[in-house]
Amino acid sequence: MSPTANHIGELGLVAVPTANQDAMVDFYVGKLGFEKRTDTPFGNRYRWIEVYPPSGTAGIALSPPPPDQSGEGGRRTGIILNTHNIDAAHAELRQSGVDVDAEVQRMGDPVPPMFWFRDPDGNSLLIVQTS
Numbered sequence: 001m002s003p004t005a006n007h008i009g010e011l012g013l014v015a016v017p018t019a020n021q022d023a024m025v026d027f028y029v030g031k032l033g034f035e036k037r038t039d040t041p042f043g044n045r046y047r048w049i050e051v052y053p054p055s056g057t058a059g060i061a062l063s064p065p066p067p068d069q070s071g072e073g074g075r076r077t078g079i080i081l082n083t084h085n086i087d088a089a090h091a092e093l094r095q096s097g098v099d100v101d102a103e104v105q106r107m108g109d110p111v112p113p114m115f116w117f118r119d120p121d122g123n124s125l126l127i128v129q130t131s
Helices: 021-031 086-095
Strands: 013-017 035-042 046-052 059-063 076-083 114-118 124-129
Touching: 013 076, 021 035, 021 046, 021 059, 076 086, 086 114, 086 124
Parallel strands: 013 059, 076 124
Antiparallel strands: 035 046, 046 059, 114 124
């Protein structure tokens, strides 16, 4: 058993810094269908916001940028979201105005079908079809 096996249980949140939290909430809740579970002021001018996929237990913290960063996006977040129907997810997001890849990538087994999309700050997330 590893030294951390009894102390680290699961992934809870991934932080995505943003300078415009309201626009990001509109995107994640309005376009992706996430649930906003936390929106709490802290410090003098900050808010801590957490959004979660409707059936997920890990969420995304739409946090203010660190003091030494502008909050400009364009990051590859490393966030991978799952779907059971990649084509329907791609079509729905494209139809709602989300910046999605032109096509679903189909590389063949064992790699599942997938596509990238970008949030309003230009941060990239990946959607992958699960079986």
